[in-house]
Amino acid sequence: MPNAFVRKLTQFAPLGDEEISALVRLCEPADLRNAGDDLVCEGDRPQHVYLLLDGWGYRYKFGRDGGRQIVAFLVPGDLCDIKAFLLDRMDHSIGLLSEARVRAIPAIELIELMDRFPMIERALWWASLVDEATLREWLLNIGQRDAFERIAHLFCELWVRLQVVGLVDADDAFDLPLTQEGLGDTTGLTPVHVNRTLQRLRREKLIATRRGHIEICDPRRLAEVSGFSRNYLHLTRDGPLDINLRQRLNSRNGPVGAAGH
Amino acid sequence: MPNAFVRKLTQFAPLGDEEISALVRLCEPADLRNAGDDLVCEGDRPQHVYLLLDGWGYRYKFGRDGGRQIVAFLVPGDLCDIKAFLLDRMDHSIGLLSEARVRAIPAIELIELMDRFPMIERALWWASLVDEATLREWLLNIGQRDAFERIAHLFCELWVRLQVVGLVDADDAFDLPLTQEGLGDTTGLTPVHVNRTLQRLRREKLIATRRGHIEICDPRRLAEVSGFSRNYLHLTRDGPLDINLRQRLNSRNGPVGAAGH
DNA sequence: CGCAAGTTTGACGCTGCTCAATCACTGTGG
DNA sequence: CCACAGTGATTGAGCAGCGTCAAACTTGCG
Numbered sequence: 001m002p003n004a005f006v007r008k009l010t011q012f013a014p015l016g017d018e019e020i021s022a023l024v025r026l027c028e029p030a031d032l033r034n035a036g037d038d039l040v041c042e043g044d045r046p047q048h049v050y051l052l053l054d055g056w057g058y059r060y061k062f063g064r065d066g067g068r069q070i071v072a073f074l075v076p077g078d079l080c081d082i083k084a085f086l087l088d089r090m091d092h093s094i095g096l097l098s099e100a101r102v103r104a105i106p107a108i109e110l111i112e113l114m115d116r117f118p119m120i121e122r123a124l125w126w127a128s129l130v131d132e133a134t135l136r137e138w139l140l141n142i143g144q145r146d147a148f149e150r151i152a153h154l155f156c157e158l159w160v161r162l163q164v165v166g167l168v169d170a171d172d173a174f175d176l177p178l179t180q181e182g183l184g185d186t187t188g189l190t191p192v193h194v195n196r197t198l199q200r201l202r203r204e205k206l207i208a209t210r211r212g213h214i215e216i217c218d219p220r221r222l223a224e225v226s227g228f229s230r231n232y233l234h235l236t237r238d239g240p241l242d243i244n245l246r247q248r249l250n251s252r253n254g255p256v257g258a259a260g261h
Numbered sequence: 262m263p264n265a266f267v268r269k270l271t272q273f274a275p276l277g278d279e280e281i282s283a284l285v286r287l288c289e290p291a292d293l294r295n296a297g298d299d300l301v302c303e304g305d306r307p308q309h310v311y312l313l314l315d316g317w318g319y320r321y322k323f324g325r326d327g328g329r330q331i332v333a334f335l336v337p338g339d340l341c342d343i344k345a346f347l348l349d350r351m352d353h354s355i356g357l358l359s360e361a362r363v364r365a366i367p368a369i370e371l372i373e374l375m376d377r378f379p380m381i382e383r384a385l386w387w388a389s390l391v392d393e394a395t396l397r398e399w400l401l402n403i404g405q406r407d408a409f410e411r412i413a414h415l416f417c418e419l420w421v422r423l424q425v426v427g428l429v430d431a432d433d434a435f436d437l438p439l440t441q442e443g444l445g446d447t448t449g450l451t452p453v454h455v456n457r458t459l460q461r462l463r464r465e466k467l468i469a470t471r472r473g474h475i476e477i478c479d480p481r482r483l484a485e486v487s488g489f490s491r492n493y494l495h496l497t498r499d500g501p502l503d504i505n506l507r508q509r510l511n512s513r514n515g516p517v518g519a520a521g522h
Numbered sequence: 523c524g525c526a527a528g529t530t531t532g533a534c535g536c537t538g539c540t541c542a543a544t545c546a547c548t549g550t551g552g
Numbered sequence: 553c554c555a556c557a558g559t560g561a562t563t564g565a566g567c568a569g570c571g572t573c574a575a576a577c578t579t580g581c582g
Contacts, residue, residue, distance in 0.1 A: 061397060064488030067405035071397045086386050091394045091493040125347050133352045135396040136322060136332045142403045143449030144328035147570075179528060188404030193570055195530060211528090211579075227325030232352040408538070440560060454538050456562060472547080472560095 003027060004077030004165035005051060011164055011235055012130075013123035022117060026110075027053055030103040035177070039080070039094040039102065046090055048104035050080045055100025056177050060185070061092045070186040072134065073158070077165045082110065082124050098177040126234065133232040142188045145227065147197045150187040152226035155207060159216050160230055173215035264288060265338030265426035266312060272425055272496055273391075274384035283378060287371075288314055291364040296438070300341070300355040300363065307351055309365035311341045316361025317438050321446070322353045331447040332399070333392065334419070338426045343371065343385050359438040387495065394493040403449045406488065408458045411448040413487035416468060420477050421491050434476035 006023050009015060015023070030053050033039070039050050039057065050057075057074035071092060074080065080094060085107040096102075114121035134157070141153050158176070159168060168174045180198065181191040189197070201207045206222045208215040216222060223229075267284050270276060276284070291314050294300070300311050300318065311318075318335035332353060335341065341355060346368040357363075375382035395418070402414050419437065420429060429435045441459065442452040450458070462468045467483045469476040477483060484490070 059397070061401045063401055063405040065405075069401040069404045071400045083386055083390060086383065087390050087495055088497055089492075089495075091495070092397055122347065125344055129344060129348050132393055132396065135393065135400065136320070136353055139332045139396065139400055139403065140322050140324055140330040142400065143330045143446075144324040144326075180530095181528080185404075190571055191529085192531090192572080196570090199530085231350075234348055234350075234352070441562095442560080451539055452561085453540080453563090457538090460562085 003053065004075075004167075005053065005079070006077075007165050008077035008127065009120070009123040012126035013119045015119055015123065019117050019120055022113060023120065026105065026113060027051065027103050030101045033096055033100050033102050035096055035098045035100075037096050039096065040090050042090050042093045044090045045088065046081070046084045047107070049082060049084065049107060049110050050094070051103040051105055052076055052078050052080075053101040053103060055102075056097040057094055057100060058097055058182075059092050059094050068185045069188070070182065071138070072131065073186075075158075075161055075165065076167065079124065079127065082114075082128055097182070098175075130232075130234050133234065137232045147187070147189050147193055148200060149226045150189070151183065151194065151197050152201065152206065152222050153228050154183075154186060155214065155216060156219070156223050156226055156228035157233070159219060159222075160233060160235070164235065171215055172217070172219060173213060175212060176214045177212050264314065265336075265428070266314065266340070267338075268426050269338035270381070270384040270388065273387035274380045276380055276384065280378050280381055283374060284381065287366065287374060288312065288364050291362045294357055294361050294363050296357055296359045296361075298357050300357065301351055303351050303354045305351045306349065307342070307345045308368070310343060310345065310368060310371050311355070312364040312366055313337055313339050313341075314362040314364060316363075317358040318355055318361060319358055319443075320353050320355050329446045330449070331443065333395065334447075336419075336422055336426065337428065340385065340388065343375075343389055358443070359436075391493075391495050394495065398493045408448070408450050408454055409461060410487045411450070412444065412455065412458050413462065413467065413483050414489050415444075415447060416475065416477060417480070417484050417487055417489035417491075418494070420480060420483075421494060421496070425496065432476055433478070433480055434474060436473060437475045438473050 003024065005027060006015075006020055009023065010020075030051075033055075035055075040046055042061065052074050054076050057078070057080075058070050059072040059074070060068055060070045062068055074094070084090070114124060137157075141150050145153065159172065159174070162168045162174045178186075179191075180194045183189075183198075184191045184194045187194070198207075198209065202209065206216075206218050206225070208217055264285065266288060267276075267281055270284065271281075291312075294316075296316075301307055303322065313335050315337050318339070318341075319331050320333040320335070321329055321331045323329055335355070345351070375385060398418075402411050406414060420433065420435070423429045423435045439447075440452075441455045444450075444459075445452045445455045448455070459468075459470065463470065467477075467479050467486070469478055
């Protein structure tokens with residue numbers, strides 16, 4: 001119900017009404033972008049900080065011989081690079097996987113907000129540290145795990161991240177606007193091998209897929225086989241979400257918890 | 262010859278005498294640690310920010326089945342996690358590859374320094390952004406390149422980073438206190454395959470190795486074969502210091518915010 | 523209906539892994 | 553000064569996970 005941005009940040013710091021309404025105001029004015037558009041390109045000198053309100057984005061780089069590597073996903077509520085305007089130029093690009101609602105925040109506006117609300121500043125830094133931790137976990141994922149584990153691990157991560165912003169339904173299903181080629185560019189595998197690995201994940205009743213949509217049939221076992229642990233997402237505030245998640249793991253009919261107090 | 266920390270930071274922002282001497286003071290008191298020691302362990306709640314003055318460190322994580330992934334190297338002049346004390350617990354560990362001189366900086370001290378010297382703050386953030394960009398490049402490295410390119414790329418990066426702090430000699434050689442197993446844990450390869458790949462790099466006259474020591478025989482070609490570009494290290498003070506940024510940074514300490522001192 | 527994008531399948535081969543043995547170096551103690 | 557042990561480097565043989573190529577199939581959409 002509250003927007004994804006607020007939901008996410010309340011995971012990271014306790015925010016009062018005044019802070020929340022400041023965050024809500026920060027989301028305006030948003031505009032609509034098309035799937036496939038780039039928000040930022042490698043080499044740009046970024047002027048804005050982008051806040052994704054709706055839809056999916058992804059960070060990517062190209063290798064010399066044309067291989068694309070996806071280095072992060074952006075889901076609703078994610079903010080790109082609080083501090084990117086400090087650097088000279090972007091070393092990677094940010095694109096959109098789906099139609100998206102995006103708010104381009106002028107850097108100065110964000111800085112003022114953080115100066116005025118220390119708790120918001122804290123939450124934003126926290127989120128930024130989680131992004132970095134996620135990069136490290138992805139490195140572990142690609143470096144140490146085989147295809148089956150890699151893809152399973154990725155799905156676990158997305159499942160948790162989307163739960164935080166309320167985008168996972170009661171059947172543990174969510175939208176995933178990603179082709180098998182995109183999955184391959186994320187995990188360092190070829191589309192063909194991704195296909196075969198997905199088949200195995202389905203055969204073992206861990207997931208079910210429809211077009212642009214995935215259902216996590218057995219979250220616990222999926223986490224087990226992939227060595228997934230939520231630690232690196234740093235959601236460990238003894239907040240309500242944690243409890244909800246735990247409940248969901250035990251009995252699979254619990255309602256999707258809201259993040260409020 | 263200034264210390265490595267100062268050398269590195271002056272790459273990122275123009276620092277005056279007062280700022281430099283503040284940085285030099287920050288390096289005291291340092292203490293000596295042994296190779297193999299851990300500075301920080303996964304699960305710790307870090308109290309200090311560590312500054313590496315001499316020797317090599319590395320960040321690493323373990324997978325469920327015991328595989329170790331090295332996710333970053335720390336070389337002299339590198340500072341760990343300006344903002345780590347914000348998070349609840351470490352999601353990875355930091356160890357030492359060699360005997361090292363380390364300064365454990367209390368978080369408060371660093372914060373005060375950054376408040377007092379905006380240019381230092383700027384340089385530290387810049388360095389932190391470079392660390393993150395490096396993670397992305399490593400992901401590209403492991404995800405898209407084969408063994409030969411991966412290792413070549415890693416050597417290119419280290420060559421550049423060590424040059425910045427004056428640790429590469431006239432023959433393009435430098436100390437590399439890393440076993441082939443360590444190289445494997447960095448690149449997602451087995452020690453055996455690392456060995457064979459190193460042989461090929463030597464055979465093609467790209468590098469030469471002695472014990473704990475490496476010489477880059479042909480830097481240009483090594484960069485070529487691995488697709489290395491130094492962009493992501495953001496050493497380009499070419500278009501830097503743009504006036505906008507200076508203004509933004511100044512306005513931050515100015516009378517704008519209610520939360521400043 | 524027909525095209526385009528994405529998914530699926532099959533055959534085949536290579537990169538990189540496994541297991542296991544041997545070799546080289548360095549520091550230690552007799 | 554040499555025997556020895558420990559760590560790391562090197563080598564070999566066999567194998568499998570994943571890549572490559574190419575074709576067929578399925579779905580969405582104008």
